[in-house]
Amino acid sequence: MAETTLYDRGMATRRSVLGDAHVDNASAKMTEFDADFQQFITEGAWGSVWSRPGLTKRERSMITLALLAALGHDEEVAMHVRATANTGATPDDIKEALLHVAVYAGVPAANRAFKIAREELAKREGNGQ
Structure with a gap:
């Protein structure tokens, strides 16, 4: 091969x-x-x-979301929240990652990311996914 x-x-x-x-x-x-x-x-x-190797896609997904949220990259946050449907990161995982953002990068960054994640997860639930 x-x-x-x-x-x-x-x-x-x-x-x-x-x-x-x-x-x-x-x-x-x-x-x-x-x-x-x-x-x-x-x-x-x-x-x-x-x-x-070394980290699962779920773990990488959570790290990526936290970094993107901390840096204020809203479109990328939305895209990676949608991607959690493929990586195995759950809504609770997203919540935990964003709570870390609040502590280490600031409440405003986490607040914005929570809003984006809420919207993306609602879209997914509304589509029956």
């Missing part, structure tokens, strides 16, 4: 976490301008870090 490339491993991990629809949509929007960036994140974030 041939060894997979970093890009292929990254794309497989990216799809397993974010879902085929999200990755297909991102790929369809890719242009010559951002193609190198897309390759970089697929190889670096997804092929190297997210594909490493």
Whole structure:
């Protein structure tokens, strides 16, 4: 069996976490301008870090949510809350991660992230997922 490339491993991990629809949509929007960036994140974030042994996807998901919330990256928080449907992180896991954000990054950052998570989880429940 041939060894997979970093890009292929990254794309497989990216799809397993974010879902085929999200990755297909991102790929369809890719242009010559951002193609190198897309390759970089697929190889670096997804092929190297997210594909490493040692932490589960659930654990990585919780860490990622806390970091994104602490940094105020709202769109990415929403995307990774949606991704918890694929990583095994539960609403209680999300809550616990965001409580850490409140203590270590500040209540305003956690407050915003809780609002985003609440909205995304309500959408998922409303769709019967």
